[in-house]
Amino acid sequence: MAKAWRPGEHGAAALLKTFLGGPVKDYAEQRNMPAVPGTSRLSPHLHFGEISPRQIWHAAPEWRSTQFITEIGWREFAHHLLYHFPRTTNAPLRPDFERFPWRENAADLLAWQHGRTGIPLVDAGMRELWETGWMHNRVRMVVASFLVKNLRMHWLNGARWFWDTLVDADLASNTLGWQWAAGCGADAAPYFRVFNPASQADKFDPQGEYQRRWLGNGPRPAPIVDLKASREEALAAFKTLRS
Numbered sequence: 001m002a003k004a005w006r007p008g009e010h011g012a013a014a015l016l017k018t019f020l021g022g023p024v025k026d027y028a029e030q031r032n033m034p035a036v037p038g039t040s041r042l043s044p045h046l047h048f049g050e051i052s053p054r055q056i057w058h059a060a061p062e063w064r065s066t067q068f069i070t071e072i073g074w075r076e077f078a079h080h081l082l083y084h085f086p087r088t089t090n091a092p093l094r095p096d097f098e099r100f101p102w103r104e105n106a107a108d109l110l111a112w113q114h115g116r117t118g119i120p121l122v123d124a125g126m127r128e129l130w131e132t133g134w135m136h137n138r139v140r141m142v143v144a145s146f147l148v149k150n151l152r153m154h155w156l157n158g159a160r161w162f163w164d165t166l167v168d169a170d171l172a173s174n175t176l177g178w179q180w181a182a183g184c185g186a187d188a189a190p191y192f193r194v195f196n197p198a199s200q201a202d203k204f205d206p207q208g209e210y211q212r213r214w215l216g217n218g219p220r221p222a223p224i225v226d227l228k229a230s231r232e233e234a235l236a237a238f239k240t241l242r243s
């Protein structure tokens, strides 16, 4: 943790300076590549008020109409949602999801938390989270989809683990992120859109650099779930909800 972060206003200002001095130019293309330092890493500093969205807006006038500022907008949106729908920290925004047939399986949850699912991109992300308190956004979406769709476990299991382990744990953004992944929130990814962690890895970590960084070259556990079959089961469960 000490290697990864420099808490406080000075640390936040230094990160913003580094980001605006280079990575911001390629943010739109690089923000999805977890092996590359292509995002600002300002999330913990924003959460703890060590830098504010207004400071960022004023420090980056030439980037106001870019994807980077849009992402800051997502954070604002998350806070508006939490204010107007405080129940969403524990309940789905879309009430029909109260009836969703979630699975319960303590061993699968533990495998996911400890990065031992046998699915390389998922395990790499969960280990990055454990070691640094942060996980790349693309990988957060993949590990979340895997938990709520392939393992069909309640999104609150994931939200609670992130809450305990993220250095940027934020009630508003975490709730938004998990309800988005589960398909039960505002502007959510539809439930039938199931991320395939293998094709996500091919697309966003084509050289396997990120996965090697967190997994090393040692032996890997066998997958705890068949990606194709579990996808079908998730879609079938979703159909029962609709009927």
Ligand SMILES: Cc1cc2nc3c(=O)[nH]c(=O)nc-3n(C[C@H](O)[C@H](O)[C@H](O)COP(=O)(O)OP(=O)(O)OC[C@H]3O[C@@H](n4cnc5c(N)ncnc54)[C@H](O)[C@@H]3O)c2cc1C
Binding pocket: 031, 039, 040, 041, 042, 043, 044, 046, 047, 068, 071, 072, 073, 074, 075, 076, 078, 135, 136, 137, 140, 141, 144, 162, 166, 168, 169, 170, 171, 173, 174, 175, 176, 177, 178, 181
């Ligand atoms: C399941 C899940 C859970 C998440 N939980 C959290 C959380 O607890 N705390 C948190 O700060 N972010 C959360 N996010 C959003 C996002 O992953 C992080 O904000 C981002 O990875 C932080 O890295 P960065 O500062 O380099 O982001 P950058 O790409 O540099 O973006 C700049 C800032 O915009 C904001 N931002 C970016 N993406 C999002 C987003 N999707 N939603 C809300 N704000 C965003 C953050 O404040 C971020 O620091 C979650 C996403 C998912 C899919």
